[in-house]
Amino acid sequence: MLQIAFIRENQEKVIQALAKRNMDAKSIVEDVLQLDAQRRATQVELDGILAESNKLSKDIGEMMKNGEKSKAAILKEKTVLNKEKSKKLAETADAIAIELSEKLYSLPNLPADIVPVGKTPEENITVFEAGEVPVLYKGAQPHWELVKKYDIIDFELGNKIAGAGFPVYKGKGARLQRALINYFLDKNTAAGYNEVQVPHMVNEASAYGTGQLPDKEGQMYHDATDNLYLIPTAEVPVTNLFRDVILNENELPVLTTAYTPCFRREAGSYGAHVRGLNRLHQFDKVEIVRVEHPDKSYEALDGMVEHVKGLLNELKLPYRILRLCGGDMGFTSALTYDFEVFSTAQDRWLEISSVSNFETFQANRLKLRFKDKDGKNQLAHTLNGSALALPRVLAGILENYQTAEGIVIPEVLRPYCGFDIID
Template identity: 90%
Template sequence: MLQIAFIRENQEKVIKALAKRNMDAKSVVEEVVQLDERRRATQVELDNILAESNKLSKDIGELMKAGEKSKAAILKEKTVINKEKSKKLAETAEVIAADLAEKLYTLPNLPADIVPEGKTPEENLNVFEAGEVPVLHEGAQPHWDLVKKYDIIDFELGNKITGAGFPVYKGKGARLQRALINYFLDKNAAAGYNEVQVPHMVNEASAYGTGQLPDKEGQMYHDATDNLYLIPTAEVPVTNLFRDVILNENELPILTTAYTPCFRREAGSYGAHVRGLNRLHQFDKVEIVRVEHPEKSYEALDGMVEHVKEILNELKLPYRILRLCGGDMGFTSALTYDFEVYSTAQERWLEISSVSNFETFQANRLKLRFRDKDGKNQLAHTLNGSSLALPRVLAGILENYQTPEGIVIPEVLRPYCGFDIIN
């Protein structure tokens, strides 16, 4: 959430920055400023009445001691009137504050200066590309045919148990899935990330804290009885470990990693681009989250990008990195890099990771602060990235490593799998 003081002092800058997201924010920004002025004016009036009431109470006490009960009675009548006024003002302030918060929740994060202009994914900027696209044998297949051929993932069985988008992993498919999870976690731990296991459901405050609510309410599975949400990513529970926390500056940075299943309702379109593992309602992902000093967060973002690059280099998958344009960035992000693996069998790029800096946007919602060397509390910066999301990484491995003899396992995964080929 954007800080109200920043909006108030930089209205034109905020409007211009949000225009890069193709958002006309002028009316919302003006309304936010007006609501804040009303809130502040109401609070000043309330504080004055409360101060007057405190003084009256002291005066009443002195008059009673002096035996001047009639004068004290007159002041008591004033305190009754003030009490009613302060009650109404407090109620008004509460309503205004709620309206202001609701408006602030509608404003996305400001894009960083290096975010390119653009409205669609086609306008994202390709900043890096690596790896050789393999030449596949005649008759090579997309992964949804390969998994049937080798009986390693069953989409129909998952559909019977739950519905579309909930596959069942079997045999070597399940072992390869587990191998990827363990490999990702080991790589993250070796890079200094502390592994945690977190709940797979979160409360409303947690979803608001990281920006899933109200922006992505329709994309999350919701248990109305207990008002809990199945997590769309480990980012939500992991980042909320630090909600309402004041850190010491010397505790920064904090690096955390977690494996979780992820759940997304995502309205289904049809076609090869969402077929098989390309889009699921339940999938596995290993996440990395960082809490950083504001002066070091972009250096940390570059480090996260290099970390994901190292993993993909070890898997020997062809990939590229895109800097997302303003129109394609997530609601909470200030800067996002997407990683995409090339699927030779599908002849298309598959998104497998996003690495983002949220600056203070999430921290402001979370009230995540650190105490600097001068003893002042400042908002921290939060960052997160997929390291990695499994479905499309798995699809890329199955399709790019297929041979007439079977699917060869990337060398780095063989110690985790216990086998070299799926055949």
Template identity: 80%
Template sequence: MLQISYIRENKEKVITALAKKHMDAKSIVEDVIQLDENRRSTQVALDNTLAEANKLSSAIGDMMKNGEKAKAEILKQKTAQLKETSKELSEKLDIFATELTQKMYLLPNLPADIVPEGKTPEENLNVFQEGAIPVLHEGALPHWELIKKYDIVDFELGTKITAPGFPVYKGKGAKLQRALVSYFLDKNTDAGYKEYQVPHLVNEASAFGTGQLPDKEGQMYHDAKDDLYLIPTAEVPVTNIFRDVILNENELPVLCTGYTPCFRREAGSWGAHVRGLNRLHQFDKVEIVRIEHPNKSYEALESMVEHVKGILQELKLPYRILRLCGGDMGFASALTYDFEVYSTAQERWLEISSVSNFETFQANRLKLRFKDKDGKNQLAHTLNGSSLALPRVLAGILENYQTPEGIVIPEVLRPYTGFDIIN
């Protein structure tokens, strides 16, 4: 959530910045400023009323001591009126505060200055590319055919058990999944990230804290009876570990990693581009999260990008890095880099990771702060990234490593799988 003081002091700058995300924010920003003005003036009136009531109460005490009961009774009546006024003002203040918060939740984060203009994914900026695209043998198959051929992922069985988009991994397919999770976690912990195992359902406060609500309400699975949400990413529970926390400056940075299944309704998704593992309702992902000092968060973002690059270099998958344009960015992000691997059999790029800096946007919602050297509480910066999302990594391995004899396992994964080929 944006800070109200910043909006109030930088109205036109906020409107212009959000236009880069293709949002006409003028009316909402004006509503926010007006509600904040109402809230502040009501707070002043309430404070003055309470101060006057306290002053009269003190005077009543003095009059009673001096035997001036008649005068004291007159003041008591005034005090009663002030108490009624303060009650009305307090209720009015609560209404303004609630309305202000609801309006503030509608405003996305401001994009960083280096975010490129653009509306669609085609306008994202390619900032890095590495790895030779392999030349496949004649008769090479897309991954949805390979998984049938080698009987390693069963979509029909998943549909029988649950619904489309919930695959069942079998045999060497299941072991390769487990190998990827273990490899990713080991890479992250070796880089200094502390591993967490977190719940797969979160409450409403957690979903609001990281910006999934109200922006992505329709994409989340919701248990209405207990008012809990299945997580769309480990970012939500891991970041919420630090909700309502005040860290000491010397505790920064905080580095976290965790593996979870992720659940997304993906409403409205269909077509050849979402076949097989390309888009699922349940998938596995390893996440990295950082809590950083504001002066160091962009340096940390570059470190996260380099970390994910290192993993893809070891997997020897051709990949590229995109700096997302304003129209393709997430609601809470100030700057996002997407990683994509090249699917040789599909002849297209597949997104496998997003690495983002949220600056103070999530921290303001979470009330995640740190105490600086002067003893003042400051909002921290939060960052997160996929390290990595498994389905499309798996699709890239299956397609790019296929041979007439079978699917060769990347060398770095063989200590985890215990086998070097799927055939």
């Protein structure tokens, strides 16, 4: 959430920055500032009445001591009126605060200066590309055919149990899935990330804290009875570990990693581009999250990008990195790099990771702060990235490593799998 003081002092800058997201924010910003002015004016009036009431109470006490009961009675009548006024003003202030919060929640994060202008994914900028696209044998197939051929993932069985988008992994498919999870976690912990196991459901405050609510409400599975949400990513519970926390500056940075299943409704998704593992309602992902000093967060973002590059280099998958344009960037992000693996069998790029810096946007919602050297509380910066999302990584491995004899396992995963080929 944007800080109201920043909006107040940088009205035009905020409007211009959000224009990079193809958003005309002028009216919302004006409403925010008007509500803020009303809130502050109401609070000043309320504080004045409360101060006057405190003084009247002291004066009444003195008068009663001095036997001036008639004068005290007059002042008591005034305190009754002040009490009624203060109650109404407090109710008005609360109503304004709620409306102001709703307006602030509707404003996305400001894009960083280097975010390119653009409306569609086609306007994202490729900043890096690596790996050789393999030449496949004649008769090579997309992964949704391969998994049937080798009986390693059953989409129809998952559809029977839960519905489309909930696959069942079987035999070597299940072992390869587990191998990827363990490999990613081991690489993350070796890089200094502390592994945690977190709940797979979160409350409303947690979803608001990281920005899934109200922006992504329609994309989240919701249990209305207990008002809990199935997590769309481990980012939500992991980042909320630090909600309402004040860290000491010497505790920064804080590095955390977690494996979780993820749940997304993906309402409206259809077509060939979502076949098989390309788009699921339930999938596995290993996440990395950082809490950083504001002066070091972009250096940390570069380090996260290098870390994900290292994973893909070891898996020997052809990939590229995109800097997302304003129109394709997530609601909470200030800067995002997307990683995409090239699927040779599908002849298309598949997104397998997003690495983002949220600056203070999430921290302001979470009240995540650190105490600086002068003893002042400052908002921290939060960052997160997929390291990695499994479905499309698995699709890339199945399709790019397929041979006439079977699907060869990447060398780095063989100790985790216990086998070299799926045949």
